[in-house]
Amino acid sequence: MDLSGIPVLSIVAFLPFIGAVLVALIPGKKEGAIRGLSMAIGVVTFLISLPLFFQYDSVAGDMQFEESHTWIPSMGIAYRLGIDGISMLLVLLTTFLSPIVLLSSYGHIKERVKEFNILYLVMETGMIGVFVSTDLFLFYIFWELTLIPLYFIVGIWGGPRRLYAAIKFFLYTLVGSLLMLVGIIYLILLTRDQCGAPTANLFGILQNAAIPETAQMWLFAAFALAFAIKIPIFPFHTWLPDAHVEAPTAGSVVLAGVLLKLGTYGLIRFCLPLFPWAVNEFTPLLMGLAAIGIIYGAFLAWAQDDLKKLVAYSSISHMGFIVLGIFAWNLRGLQGGLLQSINHGLSTGALFLLVGMIYDRRHVRMIKDFGGLGKIIPVFSTMLIIVTLSSIGLPGLNGFVGEILIVQGTFEANWMFAIPAALGILFGAIYMLSMVRRTLMGPAENPENKDLKDLDKRELCCLLPIVILIFVIGFFPGIFLEKSENSMKNNVLEYRDRIHISQEISQE
Secondary structure (H helix, E strand, O other): OOOOOOOHHHHHHHHHHHHHHHHHOOOOOOHHHHHHHHHHHHHHHHHHHHHHHHHOOOOOOOOEEEEEEEEEHHHOEEEEEEEOHHHHHHHHHHHHHHHHHHHHHHHOOOOOHHHHHHHHHHHHHHHHHHHHEOEHHHHHHHHHHOHHHHHHHHHHHOOOOHHHHHHHHHHHHHHHHHHHHHHHHHHHHHOOOOOOOOOOEHHHHHHHOOOOHHHHHHHHHHHHHHHHHHOOOOOOOOHHHHHHHHOOHHHHHHHHHHHHHHHHHHHHHHHHHHOHHHHHHHHHHHHHHHHHHHHHHHHHHHOOOEHHHHHHHHHHHHHHHHHHHHHHOOHHHHHHHHHHHHHHHHHHHHHHHHHHHHHHHHOOOEHHHOOOHHHHOHHHHHHHHHHHHHHOOOOOOHHHHHHHHHHHHHHHHOHHHHHHHHHHHHHHHHHHHHHHHHHHOOOOOOHHHOOOOOOOHHHHHHHHHHHHHHHHHHHOOHHHHHHHHHHHHHHHHHHHHHHHHHHHHHHO
């Protein structure tokens, strides 16, 4: 299928929003029609996005499938969309997980089904829009569009402390977002395109503007803080465990699977190329915070007796790992950070699905309430073991390649930070395998577990696509890495190299 002349990115981004409008027109009592239409929209969106992967020219590595329409000419703001190998992989992660999230909601979203599906579809438009926007102001609008739906998903369908968790998430994210908005406005006023007019075009700024070093420091702080909160980087992490634990399973899956990646994508897409001098100055601090987050998150996860809390705290450690690779600021580290973003979305998303499935059966999450499940529900146990091994980076599964690239890239940048990275891998294996042992192994002493039903067809349909992709990435990582390699060189590392060249000239 030839996509030339087709506004495919607009279709992929706004099809879920159109679906939300159509769902809103269905009477609330017709839950089957609501779920069916939402699923159909999710599946069709994924199918439409697939040609992006196969038709993207990874040799060129530039922005492709671009769209541009004037919007606010006085500020240089336009409706600009485009993807490169970096954003394309994250778009596909979003469209791949969305039908799975919607299908998983059948098991636990029993009330206000219509509202949930509307909110999720609107949020999907926001998430895709973040990855395809090449205009700073448009990026911010999509960024904010993801905030409100998740706030309501946690606040309405979450656990006993859902309001506390939702408000905490909202306030943390809003503070960072407002700082980024100030930075965007200042950047638009500060820079000019080749005609001397203000512009919000990311690549127009990169090609024509030289941002002063002092301004870079302040702008980097504004952007990086917003992204650090979203990821979240230690010490801005405290909202994440509350949001994960209180969110419904579908909310936890999309939060871990995609929403945290908005922050890591922002660092790669905006902070590194726009403010390279400031990045050079802040790199030791940010690598240090990432290293602390890796170890701190691992120990917190190790200490948990609640399955969902353990997975939630493991995300802090894993996201610190990704940030470490990004700020290694070399090809191996960046490629590892991007691939690990995909891997974390799959593995941790699947872990939250599995925790939700066992909770739906027993209505408890404490590890001590289980034990011996391997004999009682063998299919569930097999899935949990595969996903756990994926999460700890077993060779042959998706997590291995990303972790190796990050450790290599970090060692090249600063060998001292490779030590906590390696320790993080070790600690991750300890607490995850301990969780599997206590949950699945040993005698089944709790009589309430003896009549548990194994996974049904719907639950297998949620998990099998993820497990298949875990193996595909594990055995054939080059298929995905080659899509982003030249984009990393052209759209990120080129600006690092400019800084090094200018430093060498100034020393001469």
